[in-house]
Amino acid sequence: MGRGKALSNQEYWWIIGLHDGGVSLHEIARRTGRARTCVRKTIKAERGPLHDSANPSQRRGRRPALTEREVRLLVRKAAAGDRFAAELKTELRLKASVRTVQRLLQRVDHLVYTKMDRTLPLTAAHKAARMGCAEEHILNPDEKKFNLDGPDGFKYYWRDMRQPAQSFVRRQNGGGSVMVWGMYCAQGMSELAILRGRQNSGHHIYTVSEYMLPFAHSNHGVDFVFQQDNASIHASRETTSFLQEMEVNTMAWPARSPDCNPIENVWSVMAARVYAYGRQCRTVGDLEEAIMAACASIEQEYLCKLVESMPRRCLAVIKQKGGLAKY
Structure with a gap:
């Protein structure tokens, strides 16, 4: 496959300017009419190695099953000590599986899943x-x-x-x-x-x-x-x-x-x-x-x-x- 037309000085700095302005590789390639590979090499030559979000090998992976807010709420509810993981999932209407909820709680330093002590049935008056x-x-x-x-x-x-x-x-x-x-x-x-x-x-x-x-x-x-x-x-x-x-x-x-x-x-x-x-x-x-x-x-x-x-x-x-x- 033959090589394309060399970049002019104007195109070169146009690509760099769009990149510095936060424009994605895909959009830069569309605006300039140049291949994505050409755009990436140009930016790399001028600015160093480029993180390309479109490159499958550099993707961050799946989105977390729970948002940070849902995790905080889950931990706060679990700390009350009166609900199982399945009950927490249902009450908070979480999309994550019960096993995912359990794994999240196991990673919390101040929570330990432990057996409750057996005691006599005491009323408030007894206590x-x-x-x-x-x-x-x-x-x-x-x-x-x-x-x-x-x-x-x-x-x-x-x-x-x-x-x-x-x-x-x-x-x-x-x-x-x-x-x-x-x-x-x-x-x-x-x-x-x-x-x-x-x-x-x-x-x-x-x-x-x-x-x-x-x-x-x-x-x-x-x-x-x-x-x-x-x-x-x-x-x-x-x-x-x-x-x-x-x-x-x-x-x-x-x-x-x-x-x-x-x-x-x-x-x-x-x-x-x-x-x-x-x-x-x-x-x-x-x-x-x-x-x-x-x-x-x-x-x-x-x-x-x-x-x-x-x-x-x-x-x-x-x-x-x-x-x-x-x-």
Whole structure:
């Protein structure tokens, strides 16, 4: 087959101009009256290798079975966890096959097709009662020590390197300390008991009778469970006999068990407020006043959130099979 007429300079740049303007190879060939091969070679010589959408070897393939919007909707519906792939296909009126729907969902990182756990048939009332018992009726008191000179450990701050380094006064043994006992529930904080001197079983029984029992009875009547750690004064025969005499339901605290008590979060918030802006107290009386003010400032909404966190804390321990959890 013979070669066609050579391109003139005008035709050459006409083809290049149409190509730069986004005109397809087919349309350029039609307008110039030149073969598609001629047009492609001309553009390649001037602009480099050309992607030709008409070339079967360079086509992108079939159009996806679902649009991006349909995929997003499918994933959102599937995440609810109450539909099979066939039901999703029918409900969303997808043109793709059930198998295609399954493959798409399998490629989603946060979705896993897994067997649902078997459980007892619980009504909403059952669930509310179980959660209420687990969250609100187990009382976990705790003690906290506050130092006059601030928390134990190092103090950090954002330092301006253009200014002299700051320092803080650190007296021997922190300048003295105040030990407090307290507890909380969804209704609020208990009155804090200030523990003076070395505590024994008699002191602890006084704290329980004068602080824990009035707080528990006023918020839960007699429907509560009292749990405390295995400190010697908590587990002593004298303390145990007193709790039995007062008909207080108790829960065992296994040795070396994880401490999921959210009151540790309350102590952290109180310490941040007591020692705000690097504050240091001069006397024990000043520190006690600051502690009581910080306790009174704890919001009930915050306490409710801590109560609601108990199932997550317990589940985290279960998932770790009793090992270390983040709480």
